[in-house]
Amino acid sequence: MTTVAITQTRTTCPYCGVGCGVAITRQDTDVLPVAGDKHHPSNFGRLCVKGSNLHDTLDLDGRLLYPSVNGERVDWDTALDTVANQLRSVIAEHGPGAVAIYAAGQMLTEDYYAVNKLMKGFIGSGNLDTNSRLCMASAVASYKRAFGSDTVPGCYEDLEQADLLIITGSNAAWAHPILFQRMTAAKKANPDLKVIVVDPRRTATCDLADLHLAIRPGSDAFLFNALLGYMDAQNALDTDFINQHTEGSDELLANIRSQWQGIEAAAAQLDVSAEDLTTCLEWFKARPRTVTFYSQGINQSSSGTDKGNAIINLHLATGRIGKPGACPFSITGQPNAMGGREVGGLANQLAAHMDFADADRDRVQRFWNAPNLVQGPGLKAVDLFNAIKAGDIKFVWIISTNPLVSMPDADDVRAALQACDMVVVSDNMGNTDTALLADVLLPAAGWGEKNGTVTNSERRISRQRGFLPSPGEARADWWIISQIGRRLGYESAFDWQHPAEVFDEYARLTGFENNGSRDLDLSGLAGMSQEKYDRMLPVQWPVNAQYPQGRQRFFEDGRFFTPSGKARFINVTPALPVSRSNDGPLIMNTGRVRDHWHTMTRTAKSSKLAQHIREPYLDIHPQDAERFGIQEGQLARVFNSRGDILVRAHITSDQRTGEVFVPMHWTDRYASKGRMGALIDKTNDPISGQPELKFTGVSVEPFKTRWRGMLLSRVDLGAIPCDYWAYGPTETCHGYELAGNQEPEAMLAWAKSAFPNARWLQMRDPMESHERLVAVENNLIQMVLFLHPHEAFETRQWLLERFRAGELTPAERRFLLAGNPADGVEDQGKTVCSCFSVGEKPIREAIKGGCKTAEELSAKLRCGSNCGSCIPELKNLIRLESAN
Template identity: 60%
Template sequence: MNNKALTTTQTTCPYCGVGCGVDINSDGSQVEPVSGTAAHPANFGRLCVKGSSLHETLSEEGRLLHPTLNGKRASWDKTLSLISDKIQQVLNTHGPEAIAFYGAGQMLTEDYYVANKLMKGFIGSANMDTNSRLCMASAVVSHKRAFGADIVAGCYEDLELADLVVLVGSNAAWAHPIAYQRIVAAKQQRPDMKVVVIDPRRTATCDIADIHLAIRPGSDGFLFATLLAYLEENDKLDQNFIVANTQGFDETLAAARAACISLDHSAELLDISRDALLSFLTLFASTEKTVTVYSQGINQSATGSDKGNAIINVHLATGRIGKPGACPFSITGQPNAMGGREVGGLANQLAAHMDFAPSDRERVRRFWGAPALAERPGMKAVELFQAVRRGDIKFLWIMSTNPLVSMPDADAVKDALKHCELVVLSDCMGNTDTAAAAHVLLPAASWGEKNGTVTNSERRISRQRSFLQAPGEAMPDWWMLTQVAHRLGFAEQFDYQSPADIFDEHCRLSAFENNGKRDFDLSGLTGMSLADYDALAPVQWPVNASYPAGRARFFDDGRFFTANGKAQFVAISPELPEQRQEGDLNMNTGRVRDHWHTMTRTGKAPRLAQHISEPYAEIHPLDAAARGIAEDQLVSVSNSRGAITLRARLSENQRRGDIFVPMHWTSRYASNARMGKLINETRDPYSGQPELKITGVNAEPFAADWQGMILCRDDMGALDCEYWASGVTQGGFYYEIAGRGDAAQWLSTVSQQLPQGDWITFSDANSNHHRHVLLVNGRLEAALFTHKEQRFTTRQWLIDRFADEQISASDRRALLAGRAADLPDTGAIVCSCYQVGEKDIMKAIENGCDSAEALGAKLKCGTNCGSCVPEIKALVATHAVAMEISA
C-alpha cells in the first residue's frame, strides 16, 4: 500500500443472497484486506471465506475493457448506435416479440429497473427474463398463490429465535455460510434447539442436524403432505387461525390424505425408515416456534411450485407464520435475486410486484408514460432460448450472466446463439463461454466500481457503493441501457443522471396508487437527496408511513394480499420425478464451499482454489465399485446430450444411485466440465423453472495413459490434451492434466508455448514419468510433471518458489522432487481462511486435540467463517475410529 490516505467504504458482498455488509479500506486504486461490517444486521461483522477474499478478486486480468464488434475494438458510440439501429430494424420488420433481454441476479436493482422499463415499457415486449428463473421462480409462484404476493414472511432473526429449524434442499453451510453460522451459534447457546436437514445427500449442513432425512430425490412434496395429514390426525392444527385467516384448507387436506395413505406408505415413497419419518413428524408437531428454510433443492424441480406450497401449507395450518421464530423461509441464491423480483425482472412480471393483470398494467403504463407497454407475459428462460434457436428471436441482449454454462441443455443454448442475428453481451469479463458466442461485447463495471442497491433474502435493501475507478472504458449497465433508450427516441423517459435518480423512480412506482394495498411499498424512501441515497442504511421493505423503519415480519396482523385478505391453501398432488431414461444414475448439481457460480470472480483468488481445485463427481463407493471407478480416478459422466470429464470422489454421504456434480466449472477453467450440457429441459409448468436436480446419466472410468500437473507463471489458456482443469496460485497458474499416448511427446509440444530458458529434467518413459522444470534468468518459470499413476498433490513448496527472484543452488536440486527434503507436507487445504492443511490437523489430533474447538485454539482452523468445521469434525471422527480399530 502506498502513502495515499485510506477511505473506508461500506458496501455489500456480491455473492449469495445473505447480503453481508463489507468494509473496504482503499486509496482509490489499491484495496486492503476486507472485513465484515460490524453493524450490518445480516452478518454483524462475519464473512465467509469467499467474502473475506474479495480484495483478491479485483485484478484487471480477464476483464472486458473496451466495446468490441465481432472481436474488434470499437467505440461506445458505434456499438450503442449499432444496438439501437438493430432494435429499431427488428421492431419494424418482425415486431417486439423478436427482441429479448436476459439478465441476472448479479445486476443491481437500478440496472435491473432500467432494463425492465426499456424492454417491457418502451420496446413493448415482455421477453425480459433472468437467471433467477433458474433459482427462485418456483418460490415466487408459491408465495403468490399462498399470500397473494411474492413475500418472504420472516427474517434472519427468526433463525435464532426458533426452537426448530428445518433445512430443506439447502446445503446452507456451503451455499449461505453466514446465515448457517447464525443457526450454529444459536444452537450452541440453546442446546435444546433442534435442527432437521432434509436432503438426499449428507452435506456439511448435517453437521449440526439432530435428524437428517436422506429422502428419495424429488420426494419432498410427499413428505410435507404427510406432515399435513399427520398434524390433522393428531390435533395439532391451529383451527382458529385457519378459520379466521385462510381459505381452501379442506380441499388441501383431502389431497394430502389421498397422497399419503399411511406412514408406512409415505416412508416407502420417501425411501426412509418409518421411525425416522415419525421422529420428524412428532418433532414438528410439538414445536410451535419452527422455521422451515428451503432453497434450490425445492425450487429447481419440475414440481417446485407445489413443493413450496406444501411447505407453506403446514405453516398456515399451524399458524406458524408472522411470529418471531416461526415462518416458512425461502432463501435466495444470488445477491440480488430479490431485487430483480421487485423491479419485474422475470418475464411474467411488471415492476414493483405488479404483473399483467389489467389494473396493474394500466397503472404501470400511466406511471411510465409508456403507450407501447407489453400486453402479456413474455417467454421464460428455457422457451426464450428455444425461440432463439428457432430464429424467432432476432436480437438478444444478455447481461451479467453466462447461460452457455448455467442453462439446461447448454450445448443447445450455445447452438441457439448462432441462429440469432445480433447477440449483445454486457459483462465485466471477456473470457466467458457466452462472450465467445456474442457479436457485441460491452464492458460492464464490476463490484467495487458501480453504485446501487441489492435486496437480500430477508427483504433487506443494502447499498453497494463504489470504491474503485472502473478500468478501461467499462460503464455501469444502467448507463448502457439509458444510452440505447436515448437513441431509440426515449431520452425524456430515461433522463437518469445517477443510480439515485433510478432508485427514486423505483420507490415512487412502488408507492403509486398503493396506500397500503400492495406489499411492496418504498414510499418512505421517495424524494431522497443524493447524500441521503449515498448514506442509505440497510432496511427491510416495506418502508412507508406504517413502517417508517422497515418491517421485519409480514402477516403478524393476519392480513394477506389476496382478494379477500386471507391466505390460500394450495391443494397439491405430489409426484415423484420421472424415471431416469438416459442413465442408471441420477445427477444432482449444486455449489462447492469456496466458489461462486461460473467462477469469473472466485477463480481469481488463489486460496479459493485450494479447497477444491478441479471439477469432480461424488459417487457412493458401491456404485463406483460396480462401474470400476476408483477414488481420484477420472470419470466420464454422460447421457444422450453429451459427456463431461471429472475427478471421481467416493463418499458414503451420497445415496446409492445418485451422483453429485458441481455447477461452477466452465470452458475457461476446465476442458470438459459444463454440467449444464447434460441436463434436459424439463421444467415446472407454473414457474418455468428447470429441474436441475434430476438428470439421468451414466458413469464410467475415463481412460488416460498419464496424468500430472503444470505450474506456470503465465496463463496458458486451453491445453490440447484429453483432460485439464486450471486455476490461479499465489505465483501464477496451475493445471491438472491427463492424456493419452506418449507423455514425453505431449510435453515437448506444450513446452513450445513457454519462454526460452534453462530446463532441468527427469524422465522414465516406461511409466510416462517426466519432470521438467524451466528457469528463465534464474527464476522459476514453469514445472511440468507427469506419471502413469501419480497425482503430484504435494506442490505448495513449488508454488512458493515462484515468488523467489532467484532459485538457490539447494532449491534447484529440490525442484524435481517438488519440495525441500526437510519441509513437512501440510496436506490438502481444509481451512481456506487460515491456510491450514489436512496433515497439520491430523498431527494436532494425534497430539491430543480431540475436538474442532481444540484444533481452532491451536491452529485457528474453523475460527473465522466456520465453513470448514464439518470437515474438521470428520477428521477428528476418522482418527477416533482408527484408534478404536488399532486398540
C-alpha cells in the same frame, strides 16, 4: 513527510442472497483485505471465505475494458448505435416479440429497473427474463399462489428464535455460510433447538443436524404432505387461524386425508426409516416455533412450485407464520435475486410486484407514460432460448450472466446463440463462454465500481457503493441501458444522471396508488437527495408511512394480499420427477461447492478460493463405483444423450446409491470438459418455468488415461492440448491438473514450445514412466511439468514456494528434479481452511497430537476461526482420525 490517504467504504457482498455488509479500507490506491461490516444486521461483521477474499478478485485479468463490434474495438457511440439500430430494424420488421433480454441476479436494483422499463414499457416486449428463473422462480410462484404476493414472511432472527429448524433443499453450510453460522450459534445458545436436515445426500450442513432425512430425490412434497396429514390426524392443526385467515382448507384437507396412509406408508414413499420419520413428525408437533428453510433443492424441480406450496400449506394449517421463530423461509441464491423480483425482472412480472391485470397495466403505463407497454407475459428462460434457436427471436441482449454454462441443455443454448442474428453481451469479463459468442460486447462496471442497491433474502435493502474507478471504458449497466433508450427516441424517460434518480423513480412507483394494497411499498424512501441516498442504511421493506423504519415480519396481523385478504391453501398432489429412459441408470444432482460461485468469473481469480477444490468432481456411492468400475481419484466420464463431461471421482457413502453429485461451476475457461449444464434436460415446472436441475439421468464409466500430471506456470497457458485439464490460480503461479492418453513426449514438446527461450531441466524414469520438466529463465522457474502413470502430486506447496523465491540454487535444482521438497520444507497437503491456508496434513498432525474438537484445532492452527465454513470438514477429519 508523505501523507497516506485512508478511505473507508461500507458496501454489500456480491455473492449469495444473505446480503452481508462489507467494510472496505483503501490506503491510497491499494484496497486492503476486506472485513465484515460490524454494523450490518445481516452478518454483524462476519464474512464467509468467499467474502473474506473479495480483495483478491479486483484485478483486471480477463476484464472487458472496451466496447467491440464483431471482434473489433470501437468507441461507445459506435457500439450503442449498432445495438440501437439493430433493435429498431428487428422491431420494424418482426415486431417487439423478436427481441429478448436475459439478465441476472448480479445486477443492482437500479440496473434491473432500467432494463425492465426499457423492455416492457418502451420496446414493448415481455421477453425479459433472468437467471433468477433458474434460482427462485418456483418460490415466487408458490408465494404468489398462497399469499397473493411475492412476500418473504420472515427474517433472519427467526432462525435464532425457532425451536425447530427444518433445512430442506439447502446445503447452507456451503451455500449460505453466514446464516449457517447464525444457526450454529443459535443451537449452541439453545440446546433444546432441534435441527432436521432433509437432503438425499449427506452434506456439510448435516454437521448441525439432530436428524438427517436422506429422502428419495424429488420426494419433498410427499414429506410435507405427510407432516400435514399427521398433524391433521393428531388434531394438532390451528383451526382458529385456518378459519379466520385462510381459504380452501376443506378441499386441501380432503386431499391430504386421501393421501395420508400412516407413518409406515409415508416412510416407504420417502425411502427413509419409519423411526426417523416418526421422530420428525413428533418434533414438528411438539415445537410450534418452526422455520422451514429451503432453497434450490426445492425450487429447481419440475414440481418446485407445488413443493413450495406444500411447505406453505403446512405452516398455514398450523399457524406457524407471522410469528417470531415461525415461518416458511425461502433463501435466495444470488445477491439481488430479490431486487430483480421487485422491479419485474422475470418475464411473467410487470413491475414493482405488479402483474398484467388490467388495473396494474393501466397504473404502470400512466406512471411511466409508456407508449408501448407490453400486453402480457413474455417467454421464460428455457422457452426464450428455444425461440432464439427456432429463429423467432432475432436479437438477444445478455447482461451479467453466462447461460452457456448455467442453462439446461447448455450445448443447445450455444447452438441457439450461434444461429441468432445479433447477440449483445454486457459483462465485466470478456472471457466467459457466452461472451466469446457475442457480436457486440459492452464493458460493464463490476463490484467495487458499481453504485446502487440490492435486496437480500429477508427483504433488506442495502447499498452497494463504489470504491474503485471503473477501468478502461467500463460503464454502469443503468447507464448503458439508458443510452439505448435515448437512442430509440425516449430521451425523457431515460434521462437519469445518477443511480439515486433511478432508485427514486422506482420507490415512487412502488407507492403509486398503493394505499396498502401491495406488499412492496418504498414510498418512505422516495424523494431522497443524492446525499441521503449515499448515506442510506440497510432497511427491510416495506418502508412507508405505516412502517417508516421498515417491517421485520409480514402476516402477523393475519392479513394477506389476496382479493379476500385470506391466505389460500393450494392442493398439492406430489409427483416424483422422471428422467428420460435412455439417459442412464444414475440420477445426477448438482449444486455449489464451498469456495466457488456460479461460473467462477470472480472466485477463480482468488488463489485461496481456487485451491480448496481444484477440479470438477463426481461424488458416487461405493456400491455404484464398484458396479461401474470407478476407482477413487480416477477420471470418470459422465454422459447421457445430450453430452458428456470428465470429472474426478470421489467415492463416498454420503451419497445414496443410484445417485451422483457433480458441482455446477466449471466452464470451458476452467476445465477441458466440465460444463455439467450440457447434460441437463429442459424439463421445467409448468407454473414457474424453473428447470429440473437436480434430477438428471446419466451413465458413468471410467476414463482411463496413460498418465496424470501437474503443471505450474508463471503465465496463464489457457487450454492445454491433452484429454483432461482443470485450471486454477495459486498464490505464486497458475496451476493445472492434467491427464491424458497422448504420448508423454508430445506433452513435453508442447511445454517446450510454450517457453522457447527457457533453459530446461529434465528427468526421465522410463521404468516408472515418470517425467519431470522444469523451465528456467534468468535462473528463475517459469514452468514445472510432472507426469506420472498414477501419482496425484498432492504434495506441491514446496514447488509453489519455488515460484515465490528468488534465483534457484544448485541444491534446489536437484530437489526439483528429484520431485521431493527440500530439507526443512513442510507441505500442507490439500487446503481445508482457505481463510488461513491451513492444509490437511497439519490438521491431522494436530488431531494426533491431542486436538479433539474443532475449537481446539482453531486455537492451535486458526483454522475455522474466521468464517467457520471449514468447521464441518474439521469435524469430519477428527472423526476419520478417531476411526483410524
